[in-house]
Amino acid sequence: MIGKLSVWQASTQRYSRLPSVRIALLLVLLVILIFTSLSAVSTGAVNIKRDEVFKISVDAITDKLHIRYNSGLDYAARCLPGQSCIQRDAALIREIRWPRVIMAGLVGASLAIAGTALQGALRNPLADPGLIGASSGAAVGAVTAILLGVNLGDLLNSDAPALARLTQSLFAFGAALITTFGVFRLARWQGRTDSTALLLIGLAINTMASAYIGLATFISDSREVNDIIFWSLGSFAEIFWRDVYVVLPFTALSVVILPFLARQLNLMTLGESEAQHLGVNAERLRLICVGLAAMTVGVSVAFAGMIGFVGLVVPHLIRFFTGPDHRIVLPASVLTGAILMIAADLWARTVAVPTEVPIGIVTALFGGPVFLLLIILSRRGRG
Amino acid sequence: MTSQLQLRRWLMMVTAIALVVLTSAPHHSNAQDGGTTFPITITDATGNEVTIDSIDAIASGSGDVTEIIAALGFEDNLVGIDISSTYPEGLLDRIPQIGFARRLAVEPIAAVNPSVFFCTETCSPASVFDQLRALNIPVVIIPDDSESGIELPLKKITMVAAALGVPDQGEALRSKVAREIEWAKTSVANIEESPTMLFLYVRGRNLQLVSGTGTPAYDLINTVGGIDVGAAAGIVGYQPLSAEVMLNAYPEYIIMFQGSVDSAGGLDKVKELPGVADTPAAQNGHILVFDDQFILGMSTRTGQAALALAAQVHPSMTWELNITYPYAYTDTTGTEISVEAATPVFASDENLLATVQELGFHAELLDTPVEGSLIIASQSADWASWREAGYSVLVVNDNADIPEIAAALNVPGRGEALLARKAAN
Numbered sequence: 001m002i003g004k005l006s007v008w009q010a011s012t013q014r015y016s017r018l019p020s021v022r023i024a025l026l027l028v029l030l031v032i033l034i035f036t037s038l039s040a041v042s043t044g045a046v047n048i049k050r051d052e053v054f055k056i057s058v059d060a061i062t063d064k065l066h067i068r069y070n071s072g073l074d075y076a077a078r079c080l081p082g083q084s085c086i087q088r089d090a091a092l093i094r095e096i097r098w099p100r101v102i103m104a105g106l107v108g109a110s111l112a113i114a115g116t117a118l119q120g121a122l123r124n125p126l127a128d129p130g131l132i133g134a135s136s137g138a139a140v141g142a143v144t145a146i147l148l149g150v151n152l153g154d155l156l157n158s159d160a161p162a163l164a165r166l167t168q169s170l171f172a173f174g175a176a177l178i179t180t181f182g183v184f185r186l187a188r189w190q191g192r193t194d195s196t197a198l199l200l201i202g203l204a205i206n207t208m209a210s211a212y213i214g215l216a217t218f219i220s221d222s223r224e225v226n227d228i229i230f231w232s233l234g235s236f237a238e239i240f241w242r243d244v245y246v247v248l249p250f251t252a253l254s255v256v257i258l259p260f261l262a263r264q265l266n267l268m269t270l271g272e273s274e275a276q277h278l279g280v281n282a283e284r285l286r287l288i289c290v291g292l293a294a295m296t297v298g299v300s301v302a303f304a305g306m307i308g309f310v311g312l313v314v315p316h317l318i319r320f321f322t323g324p325d326h327r328i329v330l331p332a333s334v335l336t337g338a339i340l341m342i343a344a345d346l347w348a349r350t351v352a353v354p355t356e357v358p359i360g361i362v363t364a365l366f367g368g369p370v371f372l373l374l375i376i377l378s379r380r381g382r383g
Numbered sequence: 384m385t386s387q388l389q390l391r392r393w394l395m396m397v398t399a400i401a402l403v404v405l406t407s408a409p410h411h412s413n414a415q416d417g418g419t420t421f422p423i424t425i426t427d428a429t430g431n432e433v434t435i436d437s438i439d440a441i442a443s444g445s446g447d448v449t450e451i452i453a454a455l456g457f458e459d460n461l462v463g464i465d466i467s468s469t470y471p472e473g474l475l476d477r478i479p480q481i482g483f484a485r486r487l488a489v490e491p492i493a494a495v496n497p498s499v500f501f502c503t504e505t506c507s508p509a510s511v512f513d514q515l516r517a518l519n520i521p522v523v524i525i526p527d528d529s530e531s532g533i534e535l536p537l538k539k540i541t542m543v544a545a546a547l548g549v550p551d552q553g554e555a556l557r558s559k560v561a562r563e564i565e566w567a568k569t570s571v572a573n574i575e576e577s578p579t580m581l582f583l584y585v586r587g588r589n590l591q592l593v594s595g596t597g598t599p600a601y602d603l604i605n606t607v608g609g610i611d612v613g614a615a616a617g618i619v620g621y622q623p624l625s626a627e628v629m630l631n632a633y634p635e636y637i638i639m640f641q642g643s644v645d646s647a648g649g650l651d652k653v654k655e656l657p658g659v660a661d662t663p664a665a666q667n668g669h670i671l672v673f674d675d676q677f678i679l680g681m682s683t684r685t686g687q688a689a690l691a692l693a694a695q696v697h698p699s700m701t702w703e704l705n706i707t708y709p710y711a712y713t714d715t716t717g718t719e720i721s722v723e724a725a726t727p728v729f730a731s732d733e734n735l736l737a738t739v740q741e742l743g744f745h746a747e748l749l750d751t752p753v754e755g756s757l758i759i760a761s762q763s764a765d766w767a768s769w770r771e772a773g774y775s776v777l778v779v780n781d782n783a784d785i786p787e788i789a790a791a792l793n794v795p796g797r798g799e800a801l802l803a804r805k806a807a808n
Binding site: 044046047081085087088091092096100164218230237238240349353354355356 | 452480482483486489490491493494496508509511513514517518519622623662672
């Protein structure tokens with residue numbers, strides 16, 4: 001107890017208050033996030049004036065315009081020539097664009113914070129939610145559900161497509177948890193978890209998973225192939241509010257809990273035994289971080305498919321500008337992950353109208369070069 | 384706020400009344416001619432009850448559905464179509480595109496502001512339908528199952544026509560297509576050879592699939608009396624092409640989309656695909672290339688597609704393909720008749736029927752004239768009234784000889800051959 005207290009004191013002494021520059025950085029990121037979200041909501045194949053977008057968005061809370069839609073009786077959503085399109089636009093902005101933008105933000109934040117926490121806890125700059133098997137495990141679960149044709153709708157005597165997707169999501173979530181803890185369990189040797197072994201086992205699991213998905217695309221018919229492309233490349237095209245409500249608590253859990261571990265993660269950078277000496281329970285820290293990451297990423301993948309590179313690149317990007325202090329890297333990666341994912345999704349859905357580019361292609365397209373650039377720049381900085 | 388609400392309600396009522404008045408006026412579009420008034424409610428292929436308020440602005444997410452909508456006379460109501468809507472030709476140049484049937488997105492569809500959206504069961508992702516419903520855009524899903532076989536186009540037509548409020552026009556189109564399919568079937572009924580065929584789908588270097596049971600290709604091959612060697616090899620749905628699969632199947636004919644051949648980089652490149660060069664199909668130049676939507680669209684032209692395929696794989700009936708349509712023939716009454724396409728022939732008497740059949744046409748004795756068919760009648764028959772009723776009637780002399788009948792049907796060479804054969808006997 002005394003030891004822990006002194007460590008706490010030592011760490012408070014070591015890290016004085018966050019410099020105001022860094023707080024300013026978070027504020028700037030927050031402003032950028034708000035700006036990006038609003039631009040994303042205002043942009044799409046349907047052309048809606050920006051001021052109308054704000055009016056409709058604000059009205060969702062104040063309800064002064066009495067916009068009614070989806071009742072099918074009092075108001076027709078269809079906008080006839082020469083008439084107001086406000087009902088249709090309101091439905092589009094509230095039911096399609098906002099959930100989509102918020103979901104992109106949540107998933108981006110989840111992947112980024114999971115990546116930061118994993119890189120810190122495993123003391124490995126290559127740790128990525130994808131590498132420990134969470135993403136590919138989730139995809140394997142979803143693909144299995146597709147191949148087996150399992151559908152909650154069959155139990156409930158309903159053929160709503162939403163139920164099929166929900167079934168796939170549940171499979172994805174379950175498989176993500178099983179895979180990650182499987183990887184974790186295999187990496188545990190004589191009561192300790194070897195970080196390198198963890199990554200290597202994750203790599204092996206990933207290879208098996210992508211082989212499984214590849215096999216699945218070969219034996220499935222063309223319609224299923226389409227679903228499988230969704231799982232392996234990701235998309236925010238099919239997001240409703242109900243999906244946001246499911247993902248939000250999981251993302252919130254990570255975003256709230258992980259920053260409390262920032263000091264311990266900082267101590268871990270000194271080296272595992274040094275951190276142990278300073279009173280950090282490295283084993284428990286790793287378990288918490290990996291558990292939270294698996295959960296958050298599993299849920300994200302369940303609803304948005306496998307989206308690569310964000311979890312890997314964002315922490316590096318932040319550290320490049322702020323240095324390795326987790327008290328700033330963790331919240332900054334939440335905001336940056338959200339910003340980048342919202343921007344990437346905006347690009348994905350508007351660049352090739354009337355079709356959409358899979359989001360995983362966009363993140364890899366931009367994330368890859370950025371990652372290379374970061375490596376080159378940081379090498380120069382050192383040399 | 385309340386007054387605004389009331390004003391809006393009042394405006395709605397005025398609009399509704401105006402609409403009712405307008406739709407009952409005589410100069411309205413063909414949509415309401417059948418007496419159907421909107422809104423109409425139908426149960427679509429997924430079992431959803433869909434209420435359609437208006438068909439003024441139709442968006443179609445699938446080429447086969449577009450084809451049916453156009454054939455029913457609603458081409459001008461289309462405000463958005465997907466890129467597989469290649470027929471009728473030129474639609475894609477005139478009408479905004481809303482994506483591709485297998486990769487739909489909600490906003491491009493909403494952007495064309497449709498009053499109703501049509502797609503099939505194989506359109507995806509299906510959640511787009513939910514999103515459109517959230518925007519209050521009625522979504523009608525047309526059947527596209529593998530169980531219906533060659534009858535699938537008929538099911539599609541019936542449902543599209545019901546949703547458009549023109550069941551009678553739908554029935555007419557349905558029976559025309561049914562008759563064309565039937566004609567293709569009877570054309571090959573007496574042919575004994577069963578050529579082996581395989582459908583090969585190619586999209587660039589990475590995707591090459593052969594088909595088996597449960598696919599439109601399987602249904603079409605069966606319709607023309609062929610053997611689907613993909614199905615015989617145990618393929619269900621689609622399977623990646625490999626040399627082994629191809630040699631195991633060993634088809635005499637390979638059916639391909641024009642789009643597939645283009646994406647492969649031409650027929651020469653197709654022959655370089657695994658195993659293809661060693662098949663009898665490639666060696667005999669029997670890789671048959673058709674327009675994608677025409678051959679397997681399972682829509683209004685499926686009967687014609689079956690006939691075109693049958694003519695290619697049954698050399699004994701290839702003469703039918705040598706008839707160029709449309710052709711004009713000035714018959715014995717001095718009237719120039721334009722024959723638009725291959726259709727069943729109805730003959731006015733037994734003798735005429737026998738000759739027409741000997742010439743190789745699928746023909747029936749004229750009982751009641753069916754819309755869209757060609758009638759060949761002797762001068763003493765009641766041809767004038769049929770012609771008045773709008774049918775294509777070729778009139779020949781009573782006891783017309785073979786050359787005259789052959790000329791009327793645009794197969795003079797076949798007539799000479801028949802004469803020669805009769806003389807030899």
